Amino acid sequence: MRTLHLRRAARTSALSSAALLAALALTACQGGGQTAADASTSASTAPSAQPAADAEAPAEQDAQASGSDATADSVSSSGGDSGSAAGKSRPGATEVQPAAREKNESDSGPVTLACDGGNTEVTFRTVTRPVNHGLLTVTNTGSKACNAYGYPAVRFGEAQSVPPVYEESKPQAVVTLAPGESAYAGVTTSAADGSGTGGYSTKSLSVYFQGRDLSGSTGPEARVPLATKVYVDSKLTVTYWQSDLDNALMY
Incomplete structure (x- = not known):
């Protein structure tokens, strides 16, 4: 009788261990499922976040390009003005100098x-x-x-x-x-x-x-x-x- 009792106790202990292992496996599966779900959620949200970032990037690029164009226009305009001023000053000086020489020559006449x-x-x-x-x-x-x-x-x-x-x-x-x-x-x-x-x-x-x-x-x-x-x-x-x-x- 005692031997039978021991066998039953051993069988019960084995069943308890098996149940415990099954519970742990189920918990692990559930944890893995949540992780997969989270990964799935992250994967599903990542494409939507990426286009938003991509949408902002062209906007920033457009703004930068617009700023570059404005800067280029400003520089071009400034350079054009400077070039125009320089172009005006050189011919002006060239015109004034001969006039001054002609005036001096006509005023003083031949030097004796x-x-x-x-x-x-x-x-x-x-x-x-x-x-x-x-x-x-x-x-x-x-x-x-x-x-x-x-x-x-x-x-x-x-x-x-x-x-x-x-x-x-x-x-x-x-x-x-x-x-x-x-x-x-x-x-x-x-x-x-x-x-x-x-x-x-x-x-x-x-x-x-x-x-x-x-x-x-x-x-x-x-x-x-x-x-x-x-x-x-x-x-x-x-x-x-x-x-x-x-x-x-x-x-």
Whole structure:
């Protein structure tokens, strides 16, 4: 009897174990079914999510393309304006420069050199009338015309100052010397009545020439040889350059 009881207990235990195993298998199958269902749900929703993402991507691409087009249009427009401005500035400058040159050429006319010690020869001689007078003669020795501007700045000996000029001797126009032509200036060397002071005698004479603006000397001076000594005092005065010898000796 006891043996039979043990066999029944063993059979019952085996049945319980089998039932437990079956329950576990069923639970596993159910868990696997839920997982499959979840996977199926994810698989079913994935295609719908992907088109949405794909739909957004073209929209973004269109926006980017539109932005690129707008930027390109903006750059193209800006570049066009800059190119247009540059295109306008260059021809404008090209047009202005010749006009300026033409104006300068027409206003100033042909440029004439100033007479100076490098393109002339200067001589001095004393005259009998008027008394105590001398005559300067400047001759153009160059190949081009020169202008005898203003009056000669003479320096007898070691004089430290330029003698004054007779303002009333100023000509109406600048004296222009063609090659070989001469101009003249009268020189009062000393006072005829003896009223001059600081007199001295010398055989040295330098003549300086004025430029167009008459503000000072221009070019090299002319060293003038003197045959005899010349007496000068504080009354030393010169005239403007004259085209006529008689006009130079009027003062």
